[in-house]
Amino acid sequence: MSPTRMRLHISGIVQGIGFRPYVYRLARAFGLTGFVLNNTRGVEIEVEGGKPAVDAFAAELQAKAPPLARIVGIRQESIPARGETDFAIVKSQHDTDKATLISPDISICDDCRNELFDPADRRYRYPFINCTNCGPRYTIIKDLPYDRPLTTMSVFDMCAECRSEYENPADRRFHAQPTACPRCGPQLSLLDENGAPVDTSAPVTALVQRLQAGQIAAIKGIGGYHLAVDAENEDAVKRLRRRKMREAKALAIMIVSVEQARRFCNIDKTEQEVLESPQRPIVLLRKKASPSTLAESVAPGNPWLGVMLPYTPLHYLVLEKSLNALVMTSANLTDEPIAYQNAEAQTRLRNIADCYLTHDRDIYLRADDSVLRVIEQTPNMLRRSRGFVPIPVFLKRKLPPILAVGAELKSAICLSKGNRAFVSQHIGDLKNKETFDYFEQTVGHLSAMLDITPECIAHDLHPDYLSTFYAQQQNVRLCGVQHHHAHAVSCMAEHGIEHTVIAVCYDGTGYGADGAVWGGEVLLADYRKFTRAAHLQYVRLPGGNSAVKEPARMAMSFLHEIYRGDLAACPASLVKQYSAEQMAVLQKMLQSGINAPFTSSCGRLFDAVAALLNVRHQVAYEGQAAIELELLAHAAPPCSATYPAPIEACAEGNIIATPVLLRSIVEDIAAGTPREVIAAQFHNSVADFTAEVCQSTGRSHGINEVVLSGGVFQNFYLLTKTVGLLRARGFKVYYHTIVPPNDGGIALGQLMISQARLGGEEN
Numbered sequence: 001m002s003p004t005r006m007r008l009h010i011s012g013i014v015q016g017i018g019f020r021p022y023v024y025r026l027a028r029a030f031g032l033t034g035f036v037l038n039n040t041r042g043v044e045i046e047v048e049g050g051k052p053a054v055d056a057f058a059a060e061l062q063a064k065a066p067p068l069a070r071i072v073g074i075r076q077e078s079i080p081a082r083g084e085t086d087f088a089i090v091k092s093q094h095d096t097d098k099a100t101l102i103s104p105d106i107s108i109c110d111d112c113r114n115e116l117f118d119p120a121d122r123r124y125r126y127p128f129i130n131c132t133n134c135g136p137r138y139t140i141i142k143d144l145p146y147d148r149p150l151t152t153m154s155v156f157d158m159c160a161e162c163r164s165e166y167e168n169p170a171d172r173r174f175h176a177q178p179t180a181c182p183r184c185g186p187q188l189s190l191l192d193e194n195g196a197p198v199d200t201s202a203p204v205t206a207l208v209q210r211l212q213a214g215q216i217a218a219i220k221g222i223g224g225y226h227l228a229v230d231a232e233n234e235d236a237v238k239r240l241r242r243r244k245m246r247e248a249k250a251l252a253i254m255i256v257s258v259e260q261a262r263r264f265c266n267i268d269k270t271e272q273e274v275l276e277s278p279q280r281p282i283v284l285l286r287k288k289a290s291p292s293t294l295a296e297s298v299a300p301g302n303p304w305l306g307v308m309l310p311y312t313p314l315h316y317l318v319l320e321k322s323l324n325a326l327v328m329t330s331a332n333l334t335d336e337p338i339a340y341q342n343a344e345a346q347t348r349l350r351n352i353a354d355c356y357l358t359h360d361r362d363i364y365l366r367a368d369d370s371v372l373r374v375i376e377q378t379p380n381m382l383r384r385s386r387g388f389v390p391i392p393v394f395l396k397r398k399l400p401p402i403l404a405v406g407a408e409l410k411s412a413i414c415l416s417k418g419n420r421a422f423v424s425q426h427i428g429d430l431k432n433k434e435t436f437d438y439f440e441q442t443v444g445h446l447s448a449m450l451d452i453t454p455e456c457i458a459h460d461l462h463p464d465y466l467s468t469f470y471a472q473q474q475n476v477r478l479c480g481v482q483h484h485h486a487h488a489v490s491c492m493a494e495h496g497i498e499h500t501v502i503a504v505c506y507d508g509t510g511y512g513a514d515g516a517v518w519g520g521e522v523l524l525a526d527y528r529k530f531t532r533a534a535h536l537q538y539v540r541l542p543g544g545n546s547a548v549k550e551p552a553r554m555a556m557s558f559l560h561e562i563y564r565g566d567l568a569a570c571p572a573s574l575v576k577q578y579s580a581e582q583m584a585v586l587q588k589m590l591q592s593g594i595n596a597p598f599t600s601s602c603g604r605l606f607d608a609v610a611a612l613l614n615v616r617h618q619v620a621y622e623g624q625a626a627i628e629l630e631l632l633a634h635a636a637p638p639c640s641a642t643y644p645a646p647i648e649a650c651a652e653g654n655i656i657a658t659p660v661l662l663r664s665i666v667e668d669i670a671a672g673t674p675r676e677v678i679a680a681q682f683h684n685s686v687a688d689f690t691a692e693v694c695q696s697t698g699r700s701h702g703i704n705e706v707v708l709s710g711g712v713f714q715n716f717y718l719l720t721k722t723v724g725l726l727r728a729r730g731f732k733v734y735y736h737t738i739v740p741p742n743d744g745g746i747a748l749g750q751l752m753i754s755q756a757r758l759g760g761e762e763n
């Protein structure tokens with residue numbers, strides 16, 4: 001019988017994860033000849049042999065693929081036999097269509113970890129051990145196809161032994177691009193606070209001693225530097241906070257294993273899986289009630305603790321013994337992007353780090369640690385970066401090439417290619433010059449790697465956002481998208497919803513269609529358009545941006561709304577903190593509206609309540625007061641009481657009378673109700689009026705699906721309460737899991753909306 005030959009095109013994440021050696025072994029096991037190669041569309045295979053063997057090969061190919069492979073499509077065709085005598089792995093082809101999916105950075109695998117601690121292994125204790133199943137990827141790739149010369153590993157010449165492994169299809173390191181050993185690969189060095197090398201033959205041991213002595217170390221990782229201190233040393237953690245100018249925001253810790261982490265947190269089965277997953281994100285876990293050895297200032301007053309397991313061989317060496325938990329926080333000053341280059345790190349961290357554990361493998365592109373939380377057995381993304389980028393969001397429809405540039409504060413961009421949306425890593429606040437450069441670098445890099453020339457750029461309507469400015473500088477068709485519409489559609493796209501839904505979009509700031517500052521919006525939305533079904537009552541934002549930094553101003557704005565000219569009658573202690581002069585200025589601003597635009601922001605409502613409860617009058621970062629108000633609510637005994645917030649029908653949709661709610665809170669404070677009870681009751685009230693508004697909107701439009709989006713829904717107390725109340729009213733509720741609910745997810749919505757508006761589908 002004549003042999004059968006079949007060609008298979010595999011697309012998905014199939015490069016740099018041991019797919020070709022896997023194909024090689026599988027083909028040989030079935031006694032087939034032919035070849036496998038990487039091209040920029042994915043992997044191409046030709047196999048030849050008896051028909052049953054070829055069929056069996058094709059059937060098994062997907063079922064037994066390596067764990068990190070993500071096969072999106074297999075196309076197969078019969079072709080004439082050629083009669084080779086062997087099966088071969090052929091050199092990469094340079095091709096023009098670079099639709100291949102690039103693998104994200106992956107934590108060290110079990111095999112490599114075993115070798116790391118095996119005294120007989122030639123890579124024993126080598127901090128850069130990796131194989132085709134693990135190691136850095138996205139952050140070291142300069143261009144496609146994924147091959148060593150196009151990575152930052154190109155400067156290291158493989159030794160004979162590494163090369164023979166690299167060229168042996170039966171080896172776990174066959175074509176592992178970052179492969180290295182102590183003889184030929186990157187080297188570690190310990191530097192003192194001035195950047196001078198410390199004379200030591202054991203840099204890790206010397207570093208651990210310094211950490212034990214309370215020093216702050218900058219440690220170079222996968223996507224950038226971390227600042228590390230012993231998490232059980234209160235003084236050291238406090239010093240880190242002081243030097244980093246990070247007053248209260250919780251710090252993440254790294255612990256060697258889930259078993260060790262259980263000393264500090266409760267961890268369920270899903271949380272354990274996520275902690276141990278190859279992506280190794282920071283997972284927000286519930287702290288144990290019992291006192292722990294952890295320094296209180298790691299996450300003060302916080303029921304949650306951000307925990308991650310080691311993900312590089314170096315992390316395992318540092319945490320091998322002596323240290324139970326390390327604070328590992330992105331090496332930057334507030335608002336700046338993470339430091340990632342050696343010289344840059346030593347300049348920027350000069351006044352923070354006491355020493356540097358660094359190495360000579362360059363990071364090409366930054367990536368922070370990803371952060372998520374498990375809700376209802378599902379991981380929910382809060383910051384999407386290392387380990388997840390550049391895995392795309394798979395869409396229901398095919399899009400032409402579009403670039404969406406996101407918003408401004410928690411910037412992330414998104415590019416479309418066919419039915420895939422590539423959301424970039426978290427970039428940060430664009431108002432910072434370095435962050436804006438990083439934004440431009442990411443746009444350039446991601447479009448080059450994916451070979452996308454956008455036909456259209458989708459941007460926020462805010463005229464002052466630097467992302468809008470960037471879009472306007474490009475010579476490409478533009479599509480301006482309303483901020484909260486983008487939030488809504490981002491959540492819809494994640495869940496593949498294309499029909500009209502009710503979208504509750506609660507956040508801090510978004511440019512409204514009427515020029516006001518929106519942020520407490522209930523929309524009826526599809527991909528093309530939206531109408532405003534309801535919103536929080538407009539109040540003044542006194543001083544514009546300074547009201548964001550000073551929640552007390554927001555509280556005064558609400559009080560002005562309630563008490564008008566008679567603010568002296570207000571029993572809130574906050575009022576007494578203002579001098580007569582200050583009060584006069586503020587009241588003038590509130591009455592005239594000069595430099596005090598209207599806002600419906602839900603974030604600002606939280607700010608106002610936080611200020612009234614004296615949680616915080618000024619913030620170091622946006623959302624701080626709201627976060628602390630949530631912590632207070634968690635401290636209350638379970639309660640479901642609410643404050644009334646009347647919903648008033650009006651020509652432009654329902655208006656939720658939040659000042660009425662605030663008045664009850666002021667009265668409750670005066671009556672001496674404990675702060676945490678008020679905080680909990682306030683959260684309940686927001687969930688309650690939200691459910692009420694959805695119910696009336698749903699009834700009049702015959703809709704029973706609600707999506708929840710916007711940064712306010714990072715609030716776990718509010719999210720779970722709202723979901724519960726909506727379900728009790730018979731709604732099907734969707735919230736974010738793949739992209740963050742905050743502005744980090746907004747580019748995905750911009751992308752879908754611009755496609756729906758401008759039309760154009762691609763095959």
Ligand code: ZN
Nearest residue numbers: 109112131134
């Ligand atoms: Zn490995």
Ligand code: ZN
Nearest residue numbers: 159162181184
């Ligand atoms: Zn070597």
Ligand code: FE
Nearest residue numbers: 507509510743
């Ligand atoms: Fe937003």
